[in-house]
Amino acid sequence: MTRLSRSACFGFLAFTWLGGTAAVEPAMAQAGRPDTRSMTCAQAQELVRKSGSIVLTTGQSTFDRFVANGSYCRPQTGQVRAKFAPTRDNPQCSVGYRCFQNRTQR
Structure with a gap:
Protein backbone atom coordinates (compact mmCIF):
# COMPACT_ATOMS: atom_id res chain seq x y z
CA MET A 1 0.00 0.00 0.00
CA ARG A 33 -36.68 28.48 -10.38
CA PRO A 34 -40.46 28.23 -10.95
CA ASP A 35 -41.42 26.72 -14.33
CA THR A 36 -44.24 28.38 -16.27
CA ARG A 37 -45.00 25.08 -18.02
CA SER A 38 -46.15 23.55 -14.73
CA MET A 39 -48.56 26.43 -13.92
CA THR A 40 -51.81 27.66 -15.39
CA CYS A 41 -51.72 31.02 -17.13
CA ALA A 42 -53.54 32.64 -14.19
CA GLN A 43 -51.07 31.15 -11.67
CA ALA A 44 -48.05 32.43 -13.63
CA GLN A 45 -49.59 35.90 -13.94
CA GLU A 46 -50.33 36.00 -10.21
CA LEU A 47 -46.78 34.89 -9.35
CA VAL A 48 -45.31 37.74 -11.42
CA ARG A 49 -47.80 40.23 -9.95
CA LYS A 50 -46.96 39.21 -6.35
CA SER A 51 -43.19 39.01 -6.94
CA GLY A 52 -42.86 42.23 -8.91
CA SER A 53 -39.76 40.90 -10.67
CA ILE A 54 -38.94 37.22 -11.08
CA VAL A 55 -36.89 34.86 -13.24
CA LEU A 56 -38.95 31.91 -14.50
CA THR A 57 -38.05 28.78 -16.40
CA THR A 58 -39.90 28.84 -19.72
CA GLY A 59 -38.56 25.74 -21.47
CA GLN A 60 -36.21 22.80 -21.14
CA SER A 61 -33.14 25.04 -21.16
CA THR A 62 -34.62 28.56 -21.27
CA PHE A 63 -35.52 31.15 -18.67
CA ASP A 64 -36.50 34.80 -18.66
CA ARG A 65 -37.07 37.73 -16.34
CA PHE A 66 -40.64 38.97 -15.98
CA VAL A 67 -41.77 42.17 -14.29
CA ALA A 68 -45.21 43.24 -13.06
CA ASN A 69 -44.79 46.83 -14.29
CA GLY A 70 -42.23 49.45 -15.30
CA SER A 71 -41.31 50.33 -11.72
CA TYR A 72 -39.22 47.12 -11.64
CA CYS A 73 -37.06 48.32 -14.56
CA ARG A 74 -33.97 50.54 -14.42
CA PRO A 75 -34.77 54.23 -15.09
CA GLN A 76 -33.26 54.15 -18.58
CA THR A 77 -35.32 51.03 -19.42
CA GLY A 78 -38.54 51.98 -17.66
CA GLN A 79 -40.72 51.04 -20.60
CA VAL A 80 -42.34 47.62 -20.75
CA ARG A 81 -43.70 45.27 -23.38
CA ALA A 82 -45.88 42.22 -22.88
CA LYS A 83 -43.86 39.03 -22.34
CA PHE A 84 -45.35 35.67 -23.26
CA ALA A 85 -44.46 32.17 -22.05
CA PRO A 86 -45.95 28.70 -22.36
CA THR A 87 -48.10 27.55 -19.46
CA ARG A 88 -49.97 24.33 -18.76
CA ASP A 89 -53.17 25.68 -20.33
CA ASN A 90 -51.90 28.29 -22.82
CA PRO A 91 -48.89 28.05 -25.17
CA GLN A 92 -48.78 31.89 -25.45
CA CYS A 93 -49.76 33.22 -22.02
CA SER A 94 -49.11 36.92 -21.36
CA VAL A 95 -47.33 36.21 -18.08
CA GLY A 96 -46.06 39.72 -17.41
CA TYR A 97 -43.80 42.31 -18.98
CA ARG A 98 -40.19 42.74 -20.01
CA CYS A 99 -38.17 45.92 -19.69
CA PHE A 100 -36.82 47.57 -22.82
CA GLN A 101 -35.00 50.74 -23.79
CA ASN A 102 -36.50 52.92 -26.49
CA ARG A 103 -33.57 53.51 -28.86
CA THR A 104 -34.97 56.86 -30.05
CA GLN A 105 -34.82 58.39 -26.55
CA ARG A 106 -31.36 59.18 -25.26
Missing part, protein backbone atom coordinates in the same frame (compact mmCIF):
# COMPACT_ATOMS: atom_id res chain seq x y z
CA THR A 2 1.43 3.36 -0.97
CA ARG A 3 1.05 6.53 0.96
CA LEU A 4 -0.06 9.61 -0.90
CA SER A 5 1.42 12.91 0.06
CA ARG A 6 -0.81 15.36 1.85
CA SER A 7 -0.83 17.73 -1.16
CA ALA A 8 -1.78 14.89 -3.53
CA CYS A 9 -4.71 13.95 -1.28
CA PHE A 10 -5.82 17.56 -1.08
CA GLY A 11 -5.57 17.96 -4.86
CA PHE A 12 -7.65 14.82 -5.43
CA LEU A 13 -10.31 15.94 -2.95
CA ALA A 14 -10.49 19.43 -4.46
CA PHE A 15 -10.81 17.99 -7.98
CA THR A 16 -13.54 15.57 -6.86
CA TRP A 17 -15.46 18.29 -5.02
CA LEU A 18 -15.26 20.77 -7.91
CA GLY A 19 -16.33 18.14 -10.42
CA GLY A 20 -19.32 17.20 -8.30
CA THR A 21 -20.28 20.82 -7.74
CA ALA A 22 -20.16 21.63 -11.45
CA ALA A 23 -22.53 18.77 -12.22
CA VAL A 24 -24.98 19.62 -9.44
CA GLU A 25 -25.15 23.43 -9.70
CA PRO A 26 -27.23 23.64 -12.91
CA ALA A 27 -29.73 21.14 -11.55
CA MET A 28 -29.97 23.03 -8.26
CA ALA A 29 -30.45 26.37 -10.05
CA GLN A 30 -33.15 24.90 -12.27
CA ALA A 31 -34.87 23.22 -9.32
CA GLY A 32 -35.18 26.53 -7.49
Whole structure:
Protein backbone atom coordinates (compact mmCIF):
# COMPACT_ATOMS: atom_id res chain seq x y z
CA MET A 1 0.00 0.00 0.00
CA THR A 2 1.43 3.36 -0.97
CA ARG A 3 1.05 6.53 0.96
CA LEU A 4 -0.06 9.61 -0.90
CA SER A 5 1.42 12.91 0.06
CA ARG A 6 -0.81 15.36 1.85
CA SER A 7 -0.83 17.73 -1.16
CA ALA A 8 -1.78 14.89 -3.53
CA CYS A 9 -4.71 13.95 -1.28
CA PHE A 10 -5.82 17.56 -1.08
CA GLY A 11 -5.57 17.96 -4.86
CA PHE A 12 -7.65 14.82 -5.43
CA LEU A 13 -10.31 15.94 -2.95
CA ALA A 14 -10.49 19.43 -4.46
CA PHE A 15 -10.81 17.99 -7.98
CA THR A 16 -13.54 15.57 -6.86
CA TRP A 17 -15.46 18.29 -5.02
CA LEU A 18 -15.26 20.77 -7.91
CA GLY A 19 -16.33 18.14 -10.42
CA GLY A 20 -19.32 17.20 -8.30
CA THR A 21 -20.28 20.82 -7.74
CA ALA A 22 -20.16 21.63 -11.45
CA ALA A 23 -22.53 18.77 -12.22
CA VAL A 24 -24.98 19.62 -9.44
CA GLU A 25 -25.15 23.43 -9.70
CA PRO A 26 -27.23 23.64 -12.91
CA ALA A 27 -29.73 21.14 -11.55
CA MET A 28 -29.97 23.03 -8.26
CA ALA A 29 -30.45 26.37 -10.05
CA GLN A 30 -33.15 24.90 -12.27
CA ALA A 31 -34.87 23.22 -9.32
CA GLY A 32 -35.18 26.53 -7.49
CA ARG A 33 -36.68 28.48 -10.38
CA PRO A 34 -40.46 28.23 -10.95
CA ASP A 35 -41.42 26.72 -14.33
CA THR A 36 -44.24 28.38 -16.27
CA ARG A 37 -45.00 25.08 -18.02
CA SER A 38 -46.15 23.55 -14.73
CA MET A 39 -48.56 26.43 -13.92
CA THR A 40 -51.81 27.66 -15.39
CA CYS A 41 -51.72 31.02 -17.13
CA ALA A 42 -53.54 32.64 -14.19
CA GLN A 43 -51.07 31.15 -11.67
CA ALA A 44 -48.05 32.43 -13.63
CA GLN A 45 -49.59 35.90 -13.94
CA GLU A 46 -50.33 36.00 -10.21
CA LEU A 47 -46.78 34.89 -9.35
CA VAL A 48 -45.31 37.74 -11.42
CA ARG A 49 -47.80 40.23 -9.95
CA LYS A 50 -46.96 39.21 -6.35
CA SER A 51 -43.19 39.01 -6.94
CA GLY A 52 -42.86 42.23 -8.91
CA SER A 53 -39.76 40.90 -10.67
CA ILE A 54 -38.94 37.22 -11.08
CA VAL A 55 -36.89 34.86 -13.24
CA LEU A 56 -38.95 31.91 -14.50
CA THR A 57 -38.05 28.78 -16.40
CA THR A 58 -39.90 28.84 -19.72
CA GLY A 59 -38.56 25.74 -21.47
CA GLN A 60 -36.21 22.80 -21.14
CA SER A 61 -33.14 25.04 -21.16
CA THR A 62 -34.62 28.56 -21.27
CA PHE A 63 -35.52 31.15 -18.67
CA ASP A 64 -36.50 34.80 -18.66
CA ARG A 65 -37.07 37.73 -16.34
CA PHE A 66 -40.64 38.97 -15.98
CA VAL A 67 -41.77 42.17 -14.29
CA ALA A 68 -45.21 43.24 -13.06
CA ASN A 69 -44.79 46.83 -14.29
CA GLY A 70 -42.23 49.45 -15.30
CA SER A 71 -41.31 50.33 -11.72
CA TYR A 72 -39.22 47.12 -11.64
CA CYS A 73 -37.06 48.32 -14.56
CA ARG A 74 -33.97 50.54 -14.42
CA PRO A 75 -34.77 54.23 -15.09
CA GLN A 76 -33.26 54.15 -18.58
CA THR A 77 -35.32 51.03 -19.42
CA GLY A 78 -38.54 51.98 -17.66
CA GLN A 79 -40.72 51.04 -20.60
CA VAL A 80 -42.34 47.62 -20.75
CA ARG A 81 -43.70 45.27 -23.38
CA ALA A 82 -45.88 42.22 -22.88
CA LYS A 83 -43.86 39.03 -22.34
CA PHE A 84 -45.35 35.67 -23.26
CA ALA A 85 -44.46 32.17 -22.05
CA PRO A 86 -45.95 28.70 -22.36
CA THR A 87 -48.10 27.55 -19.46
CA ARG A 88 -49.97 24.33 -18.76
CA ASP A 89 -53.17 25.68 -20.33
CA ASN A 90 -51.90 28.29 -22.82
CA PRO A 91 -48.89 28.05 -25.17
CA GLN A 92 -48.78 31.89 -25.45
CA CYS A 93 -49.76 33.22 -22.02
CA SER A 94 -49.11 36.92 -21.36
CA VAL A 95 -47.33 36.21 -18.08
CA GLY A 96 -46.06 39.72 -17.41
CA TYR A 97 -43.80 42.31 -18.98
CA ARG A 98 -40.19 42.74 -20.01
CA CYS A 99 -38.17 45.92 -19.69
CA PHE A 100 -36.82 47.57 -22.82
CA GLN A 101 -35.00 50.74 -23.79
CA ASN A 102 -36.50 52.92 -26.49
CA ARG A 103 -33.57 53.51 -28.86
CA THR A 104 -34.97 56.86 -30.05
CA GLN A 105 -34.82 58.39 -26.55
CA ARG A 106 -31.36 59.18 -25.26
